[in-house]
Amino acid sequence: xxxxxxxxxxxxxxxxxxxxxxxxxxxxxPALSSCVRRLEEACGAALFEKTGRGIKLTAAxxxxxxxxxxxxxxxESARREIGDIGRGLVGCWRCPR
Numbered sequence: 001x002x003x004x005x006x007x008x009x010x011x012x013x014x015x016x017x018x019x020x021x022x023x024x025x026x027x028x029x030p031a032l033s034s035c036v037r038r039l040e041e042a043c044g045a046a047l048f049e050k051t052g053r054g055i056k057l058t059a060a061x062x063x064x065x066x067x068x069x070x071x072x073x074x075x076e077s078a079r080r081e082i083g084d085i086g087r088g089l090v091g092c093w094r095c096p097r
Contacts, residue, residue, distance in 0.1 A: 001039065003075065005039055006064075007068075009039055009047070009068055010065065010069065010072065011024055012032055013057055013061060013065045016054045016055055017054045017055065036048065043064060048061055
């Protein structure tokens with residue numbers, strides 16, 4: 001799974017609409033559809049189902065959304081911690097001395 005695909009998935013899940021998600025992300029709808037297809041193939045399950053003019057998450061989609069959010073928060077925390085170490089603001093408490 002690609003982090004960018006997870007980011008696009010999160011926005012699409014939030015908005016429940018491919019067109020609006022494409023606008024917010026400055027991507028095309030086919031690009032987002034490809035992203036969802038890749039994630040569905042990786043997960044082995046459908047993530048969205050169509051509802052009238054929009055889409056909604058399936059049970060598998062809800063599960064992936066929770067994991068995508070956790071992953072995003074972990075990546076943000078890692079970047080912040082590593083950046084702080086790189087700027088000399090903190091020491092690495094796990095690093096051997």
